[in-house]
Amino acid sequence: MLLNKTIINFILSLLLLLSFRGIAAPLVTESKIVTISTPKITMVLDYGDKAQITSLIVNGQKVVSNTDGAFTSVKADGVLYSSLHLKGNPVLLQTPAAITLSGIKYGSKDLTISEKWIFIKKEGAIKWRIERTFSKAAKIEETDLPVINFDNINTWEGAYQGYGGLAWFYLFNEKLCTYGVHTRSTNFWNSKNNNGLNITVDAPGKAVAMKYTRTNGDKLAYAVTVADREMLPKSDSGTNRRLFIRKRTDVWAPFDVSTVKSCQSLTFSYFDYNEKYGRGKLAGINGAQVSAVLGTIARIGVIDSLHFGGNSWATPYGPICLHEQYIGQLGLGINDPAYLKGYQSCLDFYRDHAIQPDGRVYSRWAYTNEDAAPGQFNKYGFYEAQWGILIDSNPDFVTNVAELYDMTGNKDWVKSQQLSCEKALEWILKRDGNNNGLVEMMTNSQNQKKSSDWIDIIWASYENAFVNAKLYHALVKWAAIERQLNNPVKAGYYENFAAKLKTSFNKPTSQGGLWDEEKQCYVHWRDKDNTIHGRNMVTPVNFMAIAYGICDDKARTKLILDNIETQMQQEKLFFWPLAMTSYEPAEGKEYQFPFPEYENGDLFLSWGSVAVAAYASYNPALAVKYVKNVLEQYSKDGLAYQRYGRLKQDGRGDDILSGNSLSIVGLYQAVYGVNPLYNRFYLNPHITPELSGTELKYNYRGQRLTIGLNNDGYSVANNKFKIISPRNFGFNATPSQLSYFNGGNEQTALKVTSNKQLTLNIINWSSDKMEWVQSTTTSSAAPLTYRISQLKPNEQYSVSVGDKVVTKGKSDSKGELTVNRAKTPISENISVIHAN
Incomplete structure (x- = not known):
């Protein structure tokens, strides 16, 4: 480090001497680089005479490594100003909690944009907070908070939007294709390497828009806009609401900004594409x-x-x-x-x-x-x-x-x-x-x-x-x-x-x-x-x-x-x-x-x-x-x-x-018979022999279900409960209760309350005999409660475990019967039989 400073001081002295003698010399500035890193995401910030992310690595893949990188910008009166060309050198403050870059100023003589960038690492993600102030109220033609220039239009296959839509880069089939959307979140993904990058914008009280552009250099430019009001398409005259344009990048109409400081944050986090989708x-x-x-x-x-x-x-x-x-x-x-x-x-x-x-x-x-x-x-x-x-x-x-x-x-x-x-x-x-x-x-x-x-x-x-x-x-x-x-x-x-x-x-x-x-x-x-x-x-x-x-x-x-x-x-x-x-x-x-x-x-x-x-x-x-x-x-x-x-x-x-x-x-x-319904997940397959052995992963009401489809039976499971059945059935689960629905019936046939992991294998379910096998990984002293429904009202039923009758009971006026088990064995065969 001492040697580097000595060399730099020598060069600066030499340049000063040359200038005294009237000899022109290039300007040399000290390189200023800081790396922000989590296990899955790494950013490199250059804050010499500019403010720019020069490198972004996601799960080992460098997705930004070009000279454009990521930066902020404003376009006013046809002129583009950006954090690549500052009015002075910014100041970096590094603490264990955050990295703060202040003194970011760019713009014209009449309009100055002042920014502060704050980087915080949290739970494997990187949060980039941008505070911005305009020196005066103005009409802005375009603004990027920031723009990220990914290395290639094919770096990502697409980006899933926060509302479920898709920016699919396959359709960006020529340079300067641009697509604008209104969302606060985007999931970039590549199914070939399973890499995924989520970017979520937090801008309380503000409207957020994003746009995606295939650049003249075949890069993917991703830009975030934050404004006081919802961004309108530039072509919107009341009769043209186009959001996908060709041979242009100005998808959004100009809008007004004030001198009030704005604060917005972008959170960068990694996801595994296959695990998520x-x-x-x-x-x-x-x-x-x-x-x-x-x-x-x-x-x-x-x-x-x-x-x-x-x-x-x-x-x-x-x-x-x-x-x-x-x-x-x-x-x-x-x-x-x-x-x-x-x-x-x-x-x-x-x-x-x-x-x-x-x-x-x-x-x-x-x-x-x-x-x-x-x-x-x-x-x-x-x-x-x-x-x-x-x-x-x-x-x-x-x-x-x-x-x-x-x-x-x-x-x-x-x-x-x-x-x-x-x-x-x-x-x-x-x-x-x-x-x-x-x-x-x-x-x-x-x-x-x-x-x-x-x-x-x-x-x-x-x-x-x-x-x-x-x-x-x-x-x-x-x-x-x-x-x-x-x-x-x-x-x-x-x-x-x-x-x-x-x-x-x-x-x-x-x-x-x-x-x-x-x-x-x-x-x-x-x-x-x-x-x-x-x-x-x-x-x-x-x-x-x-x-x-x-x-x-x-x-x-x-x-x-x-x-x-x-x-x-x-x-x-x-x-x-x-x-x-x-x-x-x-x-x-x-x-x-x-x-x-x-x-x-x-x-x-x-x-x-x-x-x-x-x-x-x-x-x-x-x-x-x-x-x-x-x-x-x-x-x-x-x-x-x-x-x-x-x-x-x-x-x-x-x-x-x-x-x-x-x-x-x-x-x-x-x-496959996948039918999410208002009160249950209904599985009603019509599979062929060649499809037997299918095991689907399916999202249902905040749960990740595993659905098994075989010629001799079907199953549905979350991370705690599982039902196996030889025919169509319905499944619903809360943290402590599993519900089985017989066939296509929308009324619950069986509810089991348990704090243990549990599997129910339905053997038979008819009006006179209901039989299932309950199993778990380890026996427990925790009790089990079964609530059987759709029985004949006010009728006698016997409850057996294996071949032994353990209790008898009478269904209530609604045709329901409760069976309490004092403990949870590893496995037991239970049958409820109508006493004729």
């Missing part, structure tokens, strides 16, 4: 591909914190279709609590801004109004499509609320949505003008050339099977919620309407129904003049009829599914098309003819979950076959298209739909 062992199927599809494709319809849909944020006009009933269902496959929490906020936003006073739910939102019918939009960006009044947005809003509620179990939240869902249902139920249970569209005839559902350039009119199938699904799900909210009158009303709808839906077309006896399928719609249209086996209509329980005729189900599969094999299609044969020319927009073209026969993967559900209970091998086909297609092209052509099965369209993941979501829900 891993899906376990998926036997008989490519688990890495399943994880990739659900981790990327499924999330890309989340445009921002309050805008969840099916179309990618990279789409030129970024549409969200509120007439998609599967956005909540995507959360089942994504399985990220952040997505569920984020979608809850989104649905609150839709409740407040997308539902019109009369109960009509706007069908779409987009970056621009170019797709809107003239004058049919509001200031929040919601609108009616130019193609027609797409009525399925009303039942779909209700379905998404109901399905999200099942996943979260948040009764207070669903109650806050109750009036809006009732209002949305009331609007559409009033459209049953002839009182036959089938609601009517806004048009009476295909000749009006307006659509009414998701297949938006087919002129479905009057009694539309597509919309009515969705309505049936919404009514059944919402009626159950009304009962939970202690409103049996409303529940009965919705149940009765659903029953009438189902009856009419299943009638032959000759009797006013929607079943075509000649074509052996449900038709798409009936015009008011009783002409029948869409007789071409429209697959979403027929799959929904089966999956949603409208068609419970096994012979009819077999007929539909076998006929579809026969043609699939003839054409060797890797996925189901929207229609098996052609619509009639007058039934849709002209450019869809001749068949097959676009919505008249192309392959849209968004209907994969209902298709898989339809086949899973009938022939699960076929369901798995098409799931594998989709995964194989993913390995070829990343499913990076809107749809696939019928003839060449080639990718088409300028968008990637999150719905391309739905057959994989269907794998989870209908084949």
Whole structure:
């Protein structure tokens, strides 16, 4: 150290001498470097004539090592000022508790930005606090607090947002692509090396936004903005709300700052990608591909914190279709609590801004109004499509609320949505003008050339099977919620309407129904003049009829599914098309003819979950076959298209739909049988022999579950309790109580209270005999209490351990019986038998 100072002093003296002689010499400053390190994260701070993070290492991987590094900046009047060029040298103070860098000043003669940086190590993380003051109030064009320039656009595969969305760098396919979001947290990840970096911003009372840019040097620039008010897109003139831009970096509009000091902190912490997002062992199927599809494709319809849909944020006009009933269902496959929490906020936003006073739910939102019918939009960006009044947005809003509620179990939240869902249902139920249970569209005839559902350039009119199938699904799900909210009158009303709808839906077309006896399928719609249209086996209509329980005729189900599969094999299609044969020319927009073209026969993967559900209970091998086909297609092209052509099965369209993941979501829900419900985790598998041995990791209400799927039985376990059963069952656990639900019954069959780790192996469960094996790792003097429910009220039962009757008791008036065990043995076989 002494030698270094001697050399430096010598050089400085030499330079001084040269200057006296009029000889120009370069300026030399003493290098000032400090390292901040935790076991998993290391930062290097350079505070010479600048303030900059020059190196960032995450779990041994250097992710920042370039000359740009990480720094703060402000752009005003077209000029960029940053902590790379300071007005003076900052001062470092290092204590055991923190490293403080003060005196950071940069800017112009008229505007000075003063900052203090404080670094604190806590619980393996590094907290970087930035205090900033402006010398005067000003309008700022851009500000970074900070910007971090990762070494390469491929350093991370993506960044999961705090609300469950995804900045996917695969879509940053040219330089200067920029994507802006409103969030306080981001999880950068790389599945190849399992490295993950969480950055969370704490800025009390402030709005936080982030943006991601592919730089001209192919780096990834990640920038944080903190402001007094929510950042607006620069293009937002009320008609352009674009958050993904190309060939520019200025995604945010200018905003005002004051002289009041702002304080914000960024916390950097490491996570293991597989531990946090891993899906376990998926036997008989490519688990890495399943994880990739659900981790990327499924999330890309989340445009921002309050805008969840099916179309990618990279789409030129970024549409969200509120007439998609599967956005909540995507959360089942994504399985990220952040997505569920984020979608809850989104649905609150839709409740407040997308539902019109009369109960009509706007069908779409987009970056621009170019797709809107003239004058049919509001200031929040919601609108009616130019193609027609797409009525399925009303039942779909209700379905998404109901399905999200099942996943979260948040009764207070669903109650806050109750009036809006009732209002949305009331609007559409009033459209049953002839009182036959089938609601009517806004048009009476295909000749009006307006659509009414998701297949938006087919002129479905009057009694539309597509919309009515969705309505049936919404009514059944919402009626159950009304009962939970202690409103049996409303529940009965919705149940009765659903029953009438189902009856009419299943009638032959000759009797006013929607079943075509000649074509052996449900038709798409009936015009008011009783002409029948869409007789071409429209697959979403027929799959929904089966999956949603409208068609419970096994012979009819077999007929539909076998006929579809026969043609699939003839054409060797890797996925189901929207229609098996052609619509009639007058039934849709002209450019869809001749068949097959676009919505008249192309392959849209968004209907994969209902298709898989339809086949899973009938022939699960076929369901798995098409799931594998989709995964194989993913390995070829990343499913990076809107749809696939019928003839060449080639990718088409300028968008990637999150719905391309739905057959994989269907794998989870209908084949693996993963069904989180409002009061339990319900496991109802339809696995094939090749899937036996699957062991899923699944997040459920703050617990990390392990789900075992074998041909001879299934299991669900958290870190304390486990249930094994030869058939479908429900599981719920609190820290001291385990609940078993028999089959699909929503009422608890058995509760056990214990402070020990415990496994229940269900042997038999019938009305007269219930038998299970209780086991634990070590015996204990801790007592066990069993509460058996759904018994015959006021009846005698005997309780046996092994072959020995240990007690007899009488069920109460509710059909419940309590059995107390004085201790917890390693294992015992218990049976409760009705005494006849």
